[in-house]
Amino acid sequence: MDRNEFDDGGPTRPLSRASAAAKLAVLRAVPAPYRERYRLVVGGLGTTLGVLVLAVAVVVLLRTLFYVVAPYVGVPVTASSYTVTTRILQFVVLALAWDLIGGQTGYASFGNIVFFGVGVYTVVVLMKGTLVGTFGFPVAFVAAGVVALAYALVLGYALLRLSGHYFAVATLGALVATQQYVANLEQTGGGSGVTLPLPPFGNVDRTFFLLFLALAVVTALVYWYLMRSRFGYGLNAIRDDEAKARAMGIHTTKYKVTAWTLSALFTAFAGALFAYQNSYVNTGVGFRVNWTVLMILMALVGGMGRLWGPVVGAAFLWELRNALWSGGPVVTAVGNVLGVSLRDAYLVVFGVILVAIVVGAPNGILGYLEDAPVLDGVRARVDAVRNAEGGE
Amino acid sequence: MTELTATGITKSFGGLLAVDDVDIEIRDGEIVGLIGSNGAGKSTLFNCITGALEPDSGTIQFNGADITSHSEHEIAQEGIIRVFQEVRVYDEMTALDNMLASVDHGAETTLSLFRPYSDDVVDRAYALLDRVGIREYADATPAELNYGHRKLLELAMALMTDAELLLLDEPAAGLNPTTRTELGALLAEINEQKTLFVVEHNMDFVMDVSDRIYVLNNGELLAKGTPEEVRSDERVQDAYLGGGGE
Numbered sequence: 001m002d003r004n005e006f007d008d009g010g011p012t013r014p015l016s017r018a019s020a021a022a023k024l025a026v027l028r029a030v031p032a033p034y035r036e037r038y039r040l041v042v043g044g045l046g047t048t049l050g051v052l053v054l055a056v057a058v059v060v061l062l063r064t065l066f067y068v069v070a071p072y073v074g075v076p077v078t079a080s081s082y083t084v085t086t087r088i089l090q091f092v093v094l095a096l097a098w099d100l101i102g103g104q105t106g107y108a109s110f111g112n113i114v115f116f117g118v119g120v121y122t123v124v125v126l127m128k129g130t131l132v133g134t135f136g137f138p139v140a141f142v143a144a145g146v147v148a149l150a151y152a153l154v155l156g157y158a159l160l161r162l163s164g165h166y167f168a169v170a171t172l173g174a175l176v177a178t179q180q181y182v183a184n185l186e187q188t189g190g191g192s193g194v195t196l197p198l199p200p201f202g203n204v205d206r207t208f209f210l211l212f213l214a215l216a217v218v219t220a221l222v223y224w225y226l227m228r229s230r231f232g233y234g235l236n237a238i239r240d241d242e243a244k245a246r247a248m249g250i251h252t253t254k255y256k257v258t259a260w261t262l263s264a265l266f267t268a269f270a271g272a273l274f275a276y277q278n279s280y281v282n283t284g285v286g287f288r289v290n291w292t293v294l295m296i297l298m299a300l301v302g303g304m305g306r307l308w309g310p311v312v313g314a315a316f317l318w319e320l321r322n323a324l325w326s327g328g329p330v331v332t333a334v335g336n337v338l339g340v341s342l343r344d345a346y347l348v349v350f351g352v353i354l355v356a357i358v359v360g361a362p363n364g365i366l367g368y369l370e371d372a373p374v375l376d377g378v379r380a381r382v383d384a385v386r387n388a389e390g391g392e
Numbered sequence: 393m394t395e396l397t398a399t400g401i402t403k404s405f406g407g408l409l410a411v412d413d414v415d416i417e418i419r420d421g422e423i424v425g426l427i428g429s430n431g432a433g434k435s436t437l438f439n440c441i442t443g444a445l446e447p448d449s450g451t452i453q454f455n456g457a458d459i460t461s462h463s464e465h466e467i468a469q470e471g472i473i474r475v476f477q478e479v480r481v482y483d484e485m486t487a488l489d490n491m492l493a494s495v496d497h498g499a500e501t502t503l504s505l506f507r508p509y510s511d512d513v514v515d516r517a518y519a520l521l522d523r524v525g526i527r528e529y530a531d532a533t534p535a536e537l538n539y540g541h542r543k544l545l546e547l548a549m550a551l552m553t554d555a556e557l558l559l560l561d562e563p564a565a566g567l568n569p570t571t572r573t574e575l576g577a578l579l580a581e582i583n584e585q586k587t588l589f590v591v592e593h594n595m596d597f598v599m600d601v602s603d604r605i606y607v608l609n610n611g612e613l614l615a616k617g618t619p620e621e622v623r624s625d626e627r628v629q630d631a632y633l634g635g636g637g638e
Contacts (some may be wrong), residue, residue, distance in 0.1 A: 095602075228508035233493035240482035247442060247476075249468030249497045249553060305484075 022359040037385055050369045052069040053301070053316045058087060060315035067209060080207040086277075087319045089212035090270050093219045093292070093309030097266040100223060102296060103304030104232065105259045106239030107160065111171030113292035114178050118151055119144040120273025120286035121188050127196050127276075130187035132347070141272045148268030149261050156257035163242070172292075179287035193282030195344070196275060208277045215273065219266045225306050226262075234307070235259050290347075297350060301357050303364025304353055312365060317353075321346050329339040393419045394455065394556040394587045396441070396472070401450035410436040411447070412611040418557065423579065423588045425602035425619075429596070432608040434591045435477070438559055441589075442474045443467040448497060454557075469498030473555035476593075477562045479542045481534045487545050488530040492551040505528035517552060524548045524578060535580050540571045551582065560584075560590045564597045576601050599623065607632065 019374045030038045066086055070077045094116065102108045125131040128141040135143070156380035159170045201207055226232045236256045237245040246252050275281050294317065295310075302313025323348040324331055334341040342349065396418040400638065411433040413521040420422050429435050438444040441452060443464040452460045459467055468474075482490050491540060494514055497505070520528040524544040526537070534542050550558050563579070564572045572594070579601055592598035598605065599619040607615040607628050614632075615625045622628055 119430050120597045225508065229494055230497060230509070231505045231508045233489065233495075234497060235507075236485055236489070237482050239492040241480055244476070244480040244482070246464045247444070247468060247474050247480075247492075248494055249465050249473070251497065283419070358585060 026359070030299045040384055041117040042360070042380055046368060050361070053365045054312065054369065056319050057302075057315040058083065060319065064213065066090070067206075068213070071206070077206070079203075082205040082209040086212050087211045088315050089209070089216045090274060091298060091314035091318055092216040092311050093212070093266055093270040094295040095302070095314045096216075096219050096223050096307075097263040097270075098295045099299045099304055099310045100235075101227075101256075101260045101263045103254060103299055103306075103309070104239065105235040106229065106255065107163070107260070108296070109167045109171040109260070109263070110296070111173070111175035112263065112267055112286055112293060112295060113289065114155075114171075114175040115148045115152060115267040116271035116274070116291070117150045117175075117179065117182065117287035118264075119268030120275040120281055121182055122147045122268070122283060123272045123275040124189065124194055124196065125187050128187075128189075128194060137276050141164070141269065141276075144268045144270070144272035145265050148264045150254060152261040152264030153257065156260040157253070160256045160260060161255065175287060175289065175292065179283050182286070183283040189282065191283055193280055193285075195280045198279060199276065199353050204277075208273065210272055212270075215266070215269055220307060220311070221268075231255065231258070239305075240299045241323075273301070289293070297354060299364075301353060301364060303366035303368075306364075307365060309366050314366075315351070320349070324349060394418075394471070395453075395558060396587075396589070397407050397453045398437075398528075399451050399453075400440060401437065401440055403440055403445060403447050409611050410442065411608075413450070414608070414613045416606060416609075416613075418430045418589055421583070421585050421587055422603045423491065423590060423599040423601055425605040426608065426618065427571050427593075427605060427622075427632070428608035428614075430609075433611040434608055435561065436475060436611075437608070438591065439466075442472060442559060463498070466488060468553070468555070469496065471554065471556040472551045472559065473542060473557075474559040475512060475546050475561060475563065477565065478511070479534075479539070479546055481546050481549065483534050486531050486533055487521060487526065487537070488514075488517055490534070490549055491521060494552040498554075498556040509526050520548045520551050523551070523559045523581075527573075540567055543567070547578075547582075551586075555586070556599055557587045560588060560592075562591055564592060564594045569622075572597060583619060599604060 027038070029037060049231060067077055067085060079207050098112050101112075110230045118372070122144040123137070123140040126133075126135045126143055127137065128134070133187030155171075155174055159174065162170050182188050188194065199207070227235075234245065237248065237250055238255060243253055271286070275286070277378065278285065295314075298313035298317050299310040300313065301317060302311065324342045327335070327341075327343045330332075331342050334363060335345075340348075357364065363371070396416070398414065398416040399412055401414045401416070404408070414433070414437060416424075416437070422561055426434050426437070436445065440447045440450075443459070443462055443466065446461060450460070451458055452505070454467075454470060454472060457470075459470060460471075462470070482493055485493060492509060492513065495509070518527060518530065521530055524547055526541050529537055529541060529545075534545065537545065543566075547560075547563070559585050560579075564575055567575060576597060579590075582588070590598065590602065599622075602619055603620045604617065605619055606613060607622060607625075609631045615628045617625070
């Protein structure tokens, strides 16, 4: 097969096509004699950054394991040190759940956080007893899943008829509409918020860390199990060519709605846990539009459509956000040079990362590293040096 | 026992009558050809049979059941699979995964849809890739395959389903003469288990592989019969073969 000079033979999903076009544009801007060198520098830089991201994720993973076993081996962990890891585990759930519909099925939902809110507010109305009586958390937790399933079914049959941008915008609309509706209900505490009963158990931080860990593990296992089944392959088929999938006997509507409801289920469970842990919630916290963007970015950065992609993305981006947020000496110094406070501008940094990923690594960090094994890079460099010496 | 009977199929788009009162019958174990110039209504007829379009009138019976108003995925699950004219495979998946995605989706139970594949299924996928001659490319993505191999992959995917009747839309188009001959042999081999309905522009090829042939012209059935009968039919010669067929 003959290939264009700039065509890296990558896949042909819309994102990849956009990426290929962007790459080509950038490459054309580089004067011809420097293109090969440019490619090597960028490739080397990309691999290095990719390895760094992976290293952060590995550290987070090891830290998580350490927290699990620490008390049993007599190492004390202070309550507050769980906070960051617990939030990362929550985002692992959100990003994996998003990836089921967004990555594996190719339906980019921009409203997934709506199910998080549904989870939050199911817990609110059941634990506060403002709708149908007062219940404990376990009942409220299960109910959050049931309500999210039902809501996702209704939304799914309506919205999954749309595709591409229309679907993305419609899900965003569903998110805003639901948020406004909930904000105007008396039973939910409205926009001014509501305080939940405190958990009866001691060692709250560790307990919620373990609960989120359990939820993340279950989500990952379900994801891993499903993606090896006929259903999982069917979702990928829909992503690649929905009309072909239909012609091959796949009930596309049923598959899409099922993926979407599963996504909703885990997202709502995360919301339910979050509400109980946070104790105070209002509609701004329950339906955080920022988080809907963040979970997508996590899947995208790590690598969509693969189990470890959203996990790596969640660990890296949340750590990065915290680093920028807490503003250590390095961050402050970089901020001073740029003349901005990075603490306030962390979303700008994320924006830059988004562009870099879409252009340079449409399959995410993991996809990038898979396609660019270190040895290949080294070999290419040796060849290039040889060519440069011989040619030009 | 595979049997497809389409009776009085009519389909129009606005003022254009694409298929006009066409009767088709395909019996178990046959290879039936469908020929006609561009715009004769071949693809529309295929679309009506596979449920991609619903005919304005007429009925389609498959193995004794009326499937006229069934949806596309139902008809596929009932045993009619179409292989497209322009190659349609799943671009992001390896050839093997393309095969695994094509396993019959009309599961016995809903739960079995969610169970991971057994080794038997994977073995069958490899065996079928082997049968069409592209096993060595099992781990390649479609972008890494040449055109002919992509066509063979799509054919293998159709075999991976449990379909009894395959509708092949120009299987030989774009193939070089050697590959075309190999394809003819392969179709004859596949025909031992599957019934085939083939749209084809290459006259030699279709005359060679088909048991019977239908000729469409301007949406109407112009002629039908064995390849010899069709070849010697005057109307066909006037309308089609004489007009610069091959």
